[in-house]
Amino acid sequence: MGLRRGHRAKPLEWMAEKFIFLVSLSAILMIFLIFIFIGREALPVVFGKMNTALLQKVIPVSQMDKMTELQLCDYLGLTTEQFKSMDHETLKMLMELKVETTKTSSENKDASINTAQWRYLLGPYQWSGYSRPEYIWQPVSEVPKYNIVPLIVGSLKITLVALLFSVPMALGAAIYVSQLARPRVREIGKPLIELLAGIPSVVLGFFALIVMASALQSIFGSQSRLNALCAGLALGFSVIPVVFSIAEDALTSVPRSYVQAALALGASQWKAAWQVVLPAALPGVFAAVALGFGRAIGETMIVLMASGNASLLSWSMFDSTRTITATIAAELGEVVFGSAHYRILFLIGVLVFLVTFLTNLAADLVMHRLKGSIEGKK
């Protein structure tokens, strides 16, 4: 405010001001906390500290009393809390169990592999029983396989379908509603399209699963009823309002004088919109698409319900597909706290967060610049 106070602020006032300031930092704090607390759970995997190998050095049960608490926890894969809640007998049984499993699993030639290492997370590997190196996500099996490439491909594939379908439609509608439609149509159309954003994603997922899937299958005759196409289309429904409202805002914020000048030069309304307004609002349109991408890649319930969730590595639109987000949602509820599987789920969570964080940042910067340039020209 332009006014300067003639007197010193009272202590109470000063404290209130500082308090308000501190609270206003909460958004920054939350972003930090999200990074720290998701990253914290994933760190052991990042640094290769986890060991999932079944075949490890076996310690005879008789040695048990000579080991320290820490060694025992480490050997049996227990947390200190779990350790404390167990008595001597239970621990002894666990030791015996460990010896047993080692005996049976030593027949499996993959048993000595620590599958939570980076090269098994990202690279193909020829597991025993397979004819060639493959990317496999199979966290619940004798030798857990945590290759995240199929999940990344799945996420990208479904996002691509969603964007290809929704971006042209949302941008077209934004151009029409902001530039071409009569005021009455505009007043009704805009809130109606934004109402689409009010449909919870679980309802869109339900709609894709119960209604769309069968209809699409009968049209395209695909083998699996739930596939990337079905999930991608439903995902597109949730992306449309995001892209639409941001693009519409950007288009509307272009000064009216641009359009008037174009019309005065004899342009049709369409040409004024397409050749004058759209180029001026292009950064905003870019931001809209970027945020739409962020929304699509992070969406969970729709893909969890409608994509079929088979972790195949394929680019076909008609194959059942598993995404990163759906994997987290489906598996985190059932994993053992602190296990390699648990940590890898947090790791892919960090991955999704990073991707959306960067797209949001880019969109934010571009929007900021657009605002500056338009305000400058006014």
Add this chain to the structure above:
Amino acid sequence: MSALAGPSELHRQERPGRAGGPFKEGGSRQFRTGQFDWVSFLGTGATGLATLLILAILAVILGNVLIHGLPYVSWRFISTGTAGDMFDVNKAGILPMIVGTSSRVILMTIFVLPVGVLTAIYLTEYARTTSPLTRVIRGAINNLAGVPSIVFGLFGAGFFVRFIGRELDGAFYRSAATVWGQPALLWASATLAVMTLPVVIVATEESLRAIPQGLREASLALGASKLETILKIVLPQAVPGIMTGAILAISRAAGEVAPILFTGAAYYMADLPRSLHDQFMDLGYHVFILSTQSPNVDKTRPILYATVLVLLLLTFALNIVAIVVRARVRKRMRMLQ
């Protein structure tokens, strides 16, 4: 509609140009052509069609849910519990889910409103718009708005449940029992509060900015301090805007499932939640369960549709209230300025 109106409008606009002889055609962008302007016609048609198609999608989804869901929504359905088997078409009710969803949303509002409103007050009344810190705060808010809901779920599980919950247990409960260190109503609400923080901030800020500067200056000129001005002059004017923010936050949170999957939602509970550290059943999660875990999807379809309809009515009613309140606020502000 306007696709039909297109050509005639084009002619109307082109005629004066053609008649005004002194204008020469040419330049970098050639707007005028002699014949019927197909490009404009098709362009207008295509964008109009896109708009219609989106509205059609909306209509199909809503119509489908309404037609299949309405016959089964009854007072008994929304006022009784699940009574043993939640997949039994004749006995299933969704009262526990309505109670669960309502309580997590109300708790969330209590958490998020003070923080969101104070942040908005700082941004409009105290912060200098050009300072880098303000820019960073705004960036963080925009970014928080775009964080995927499943990431909030992970955050809630890692921070609220595993960290704060465990610490509370360690500090107050000597026994090994976990009271707070597990998914609970409190943690689900807190997670949702973090998620909806940007919604509240943006709506409140908009309403604060719409208040004429003259009101503040008059108050300061009469000798009121800045804090008094904010509390007695600015905030009362902003109440409708703050309410809009709260309603938008509630309608966003009411339908979210991913953030509460690991922070409090329960597959089935015999009782209603009695305290903050209980788990709860949830409308959105129930829709997920009914559509993916049902032993017989065709048989349970009526319950599914009815539950979806109730959820949609809830979120839409809130949305429409928010839209109406916001429209009135904007109108009044335009009159004031």
